[in-house]
Amino acid sequence: MFLPCDLREWVPQDHIVHFILDAVEQIPTAHFQVNDRGTGSEQYPPTMMLALLIYSYATGRFGSRTIEAATHSDVAVRYVCANLHPDHSSICEFRVVNKAAFRAAFVSVLQLAQQLRLTRVGAVSVDGTKIQANASKHAAVSYQRAGEMIEQLELEVKELLERAEQAEAKEAQETLDIPAELARREERVAALKQARQVIEQRAKEMAAAQQEDYQAKQAKRQAQREAGQKPRGKEPTPPSEAPDPKTQYNFTDPESRIMKAGNGQHFEQSYNAQAAVDEQMLIVGERVSVAPNDKEELVPTVAAISPVVAEEVKAVLVDSGFYSEAAVAAVEQTPEGAPTGVKVYAAVEKHSHHKTVADLLPQPEPAAPGPEASAKEVMAHRLKTETGKALYKLRKQTVEPVFGIIKEVMGFRRFLLRGRAKVELEWTLVCVSYNLKRMFTLKNLVVAG
Numbered sequence: 001m002f003l004p005c006d007l008r009e010w011v012p013q014d015h016i017v018h019f020i021l022d023a024v025e026q027i028p029t030a031h032f033q034v035n036d037r038g039t040g041s042e043q044y045p046p047t048m049m050l051a052l053l054i055y056s057y058a059t060g061r062f063g064s065r066t067i068e069a070a071t072h073s074d075v076a077v078r079y080v081c082a083n084l085h086p087d088h089s090s091i092c093e094f095r096v097v098n099k100a101a102f103r104a105a106f107v108s109v110l111q112l113a114q115q116l117r118l119t120r121v122g123a124v125s126v127d128g129t130k131i132q133a134n135a136s137k138h139a140a141v142s143y144q145r146a147g148e149m150i151e152q153l154e155l156e157v158k159e160l161l162e163r164a165e166q167a168e169a170k171e172a173q174e175t176l177d178i179p180a181e182l183a184r185r186e187e188r189v190a191a192l193k194q195a196r197q198v199i200e201q202r203a204k205e206m207a208a209a210q211q212e213d214y215q216a217k218q219a220k221r222q223a224q225r226e227a228g229q230k231p232r233g234k235e236p237t238p239p240s241e242a243p244d245p246k247t248q249y250n251f252t253d254p255e256s257r258i259m260k261a262g263n264g265q266h267f268e269q270s271y272n273a274q275a276a277v278d279e280q281m282l283i284v285g286e287r288v289s290v291a292p293n294d295k296e297e298l299v300p301t302v303a304a305i306s307p308v309v310a311e312e313v314k315a316v317l318v319d320s321g322f323y324s325e326a327a328v329a330a331v332e333q334t335p336e337g338a339p340t341g342v343k344v345y346a347a348v349e350k351h352s353h354h355k356t357v358a359d360l361l362p363q364p365e366p367a368a369p370g371p372e373a374s375a376k377e378v379m380a381h382r383l384k385t386e387t388g389k390a391l392y393k394l395r396k397q398t399v400e401p402v403f404g405i406i407k408e409v410m411g412f413r414r415f416l417l418r419g420r421a422k423v424e425l426e427w428t429l430v431c432v433s434y435n436l437k438r439m440f441t442l443k444n445l446v447v448a449g
Contacts, residue, residue, distance in 0.1 A: 007079040017055055017076045019440045024051040027108040032101040034094070044086050049094045050105065051080050057433035060411040064088035064095070096417070099425040106286070106428055109435050110308040113282055118442045120279040121312040123391050125399035126301050126322065127277075128294050129407070130270040132414040133256035133423070137269040140258060143199045144245035146192045153185045153192075160185070195249035203243040210239035213326065232374075255420040259292040271415065273427050274301045276316075277399040282438055284309045286431045288424045294318075298327040298344075313342055317395040320347040325375040345392050348379050406434055 011017060024047055032046035055077065056067045068088040070077040113119045141149070164178045214236055221231040248258045250269055261268040274297055276285030285305035289297055302316055316331060323346040331344050366384045369377050382388045406412050412430055415423045 007075065007083065010075045011079050014444075015076060016058070016437065016440045017079060019443070020055050020058070020436055021051055021080065023109065023112055023436055023439075024054065026112060027105050029101070031104065033097045044084065044090060044094075046094075046101075048081060048084070049086065049091070050101075052077070052086065052091070053095060053429060054433045054436060055080055057412070057429055058410065058437045060409075062412065062416055064092040067091050095429070096422065096425070099421065099428070102425060102428045102432060106432050106435075107306055107308055109432055109439070110282070110284060110306050113435070113439055114308065116439065116443065118280060118439055118446075119282055119284070119309060121284060121309040123279055123315040123317060123394055124284060124302075124305065124313050125277045125317045125395040126274070126285075126298065127319065127395070127399040127403070128272045128274045128289065128297060128301075129403040130259050130261050130268065131273045131412070131427075132261075133250075133253045133269045133271055134415050134418050135250050135252035135256055135269045137250070137258050137267060139252045140248045140250040140269065141192065141195060142245065143196060143243045143247045143249070146196050146199075146249070150189055150192050150196075153189045157182060157185050157189070191251065195251070195254075196243075198254060199243045199247050199249055200241075203247070204241045207239040207241045214238055216326075253418040255290060255423075256418075257290050257292055271420070271423050271427075272297070274304070275399060275402060275431065276301055276305050277402050278309070279394060279398060280438075280442060281398050281402055282435055283402065283431045286427060288420060288427050290420060294321040295324060296327075298322040298324070299330045302331050302342075315391055316342060316344045317392055318344065318346045319395070320349075322346060323348055323376075323379070328375065328379065343382075344379075345383055345388055346379055347383065347392070348376050349383075402434070405438075406430060410434065410437075 027047075027050065029046040029050065032050070034043065034046050034049075052067065052071075056062070056070065059076075061067050061070055065088045067077075068086065068091060071081050071085045072078075110119070160176070160178050160182050163176065167178075217236040221235075224231045250256055250258075253269070256269050256271055258267050259270040259272065260266075261270060272289040272291055272294070274285075274287045274289055274294075275283050278284050285301060287301060287304040289300070291297060298316075298318060302313075305313060328344045328346065331342055332340055334340055363386075365386065366381055369381045373381075383392055410430070410433070415426050417423055417426050
């Protein structure tokens with residue numbers, strides 16, 4: 001009774017913490033950066049720190065101070081740490097400096113899933129979800145409002161200088177602390193000018209990125225005219241470098257954006273977290289975007305699918321928000337025009353959730369579209385085939401539940417880090433933690449039979 005307790009006796013054998021520790025032991029940690037010290041003087045093994053972060057994220061603990069507290073109060077966390085207590089500074093530093101290592105861990109976990117035969121990657125569902133940034137939307141200013149505030153503040157600076165001159169001429173004591181007030185307004189003017197410059201630079205970059213697409217559309221329409229055909233739709237609008245007056249800049253996290261959240265009924269300062277999910281609900285590709293919608297996200301998100309499973313992907317399932325003719329072509333064809341072997345199934349029409357009696361009966365295969373059919377009509381036909389309908393059903397059964405588990409079960413609804421690079425790091429850590437949590441569930445299902 002005088003010997004120290006053995007924590008192994010306190011943690012059940014079927015606990016997820018054992019699975020996470022076994023998995024982390026197989027992840028190479030030689031390339032992990034280890035912080036010299038936090039607020040304390042002890043050094044901690046990278047394997048232990050990685051397991052601590054993964055288990056904490058998988059169980060809904062995200063803040064470094066919350067994780068530090070759990071090393072004292074949670075038996076499973078104490079077991080992970082071997083009764084050590086890393087301080088919050090060490091935990092935070094280890095998380096921030098190991099972006100490349102977490103990406104390598106993401107690949108290693110997928111390799112482990114393959115070894116355990118827990119992956120099924122024939123069809124991959126791609127989607128995005130808005131996750132709040134560590135910033136308030138009230139700390140943002142629009143391009144137009146920034147200009148108005150600069151004019152107002154410059155007038156106030158002029159007024160303060162005049163009051164100072166009058167007080168000096170009269171040799172009177174000014175009631176205001178004019179130097180301090182001037183410094184505050186000049187600092188605010190500098191910040192607002194920087195905000196406008198950033199917005200202007202973003203507008204130029206966006207116009208440059210859209211220029212190639214605009215030229216391609218113009219060339220296509222010109223080719224149709226020369227062939228005696230009338231181009232469909234409106235004439236494409238040339239991209240403009242002029243910033244939208246409503247474009248927002250956030251002073252707390254400048255790289256985040258105000259985006260529609262929920263069902264589009266309100267707005268939040270957010271990032272667009274993207275994921276590609278296989279048929280077993282494992283995340284096989286992840287990235288973070290600052291785009292408020294998914295119109296330009298199909299190609300980069302498919303490209304983010306891990307090389308571990310990329311060659312097995314034969315179908316990509318997306319909703320209508322991802323669809324564009326150019327994006328589908330980029331996924332299905334190489335730059336030289338050769339087929340990639342991947343076929344996109346994207347919704348292009350609205351479908352009622354209600355199923356009629358006729359919908360429940362076997363339907364004949366729809367007639368193939370003619371050679372004059374548009375790309376959108378070809379895609380609509382693809383989803384009406386038996387193969388298309390069977391594949392597209394997988395999207396709601398895979399990627400949407402994954403986001404639900406991350407937000408509701410794990411409780412991850414807001415990034416703690418700021419800036420896109422650090423947010424990408426944290427999203428990778430979330431995906432690694434989710435994958436190990438999901439693999440533990442799949443392994444138990446296989447054992448149960």
